[in-house]
């Protein structure tokens with residue numbers, strides 16, 4: 001019940017802002033060489049693993065899905081927001097975008113070489129996170145990689161904390177705590193990158209990009 005409520009709030013929130021969100025972010029990778037480098041490294045490790053199929057889970061308007069496709073990676077997007085999926089399909093008609101929930105993916109066991117979760121767990125209530133990570137693991141082939149991006153909380157004494165977000169309630173995660181939760185789900189950390197906010201950024205917390213591998 002709690003899970004449904006959170007998902008409904010997220011879906012309705014992103015349906016309402018989908019057009020604005022797409023306008024704000026669709027060209028954002030162009031000015032982010034470091035983001036592009038991390039996504040490029042992700043594509044390389046997935047390719048090296050031999051199962052070249054990636055799902056961009058919580059893909060929003062699909063611009064990152066399209067970027068991965070542009071790097072030659074077979075990829076599709078999944079999102080809970082019908083408005084986001086509609087925008088993604090309009091903008092990138094050659095690509096596949098599915099409406100769906102990260103908690104119950106319509107993807108076979110071990111089908112994927114890679115999962116990208118780019119800022120898509122931010123609205124997941126902490127008790128529901130282990131179930132979603134277990135689902136990421138289920139759809140990954142052995143040796144498959146997860147690239148997960150999330151905002152960090154203030155410290156280990158506050159492993160998760162709610163923050164002010166204009167779309168739906170959102171959470172920050174302490175990186176070591178999240179890495180341990182990934183480990184419990186069978187996803188071992190490979191590396192993490194920490195981004196520091198600019199002084200002018202409205203939100204003054206760290207951004208984490210963490211690569212993990214299914215055993």
Ligand SMILES: C[S@@+](CC[C@H](N)C(=O)[O-])C[C@H]1O[C@@H](n2cnc3c(N)ncnc32)[C@H](O)[C@@H]1O
Nearest residue numbers: 014058059060079080081100101102118119120
């Ligand atoms: C902050 S946006 C990130 C979008 C995109 N990944 C990006 O990097 O711009 C979060 C997206 O995750 C989706 N999302 C959040 N929780 C989800 C869930 N449980 N299942 C599917 N999609 C979800 C939202 O609908 C939204 O489009």
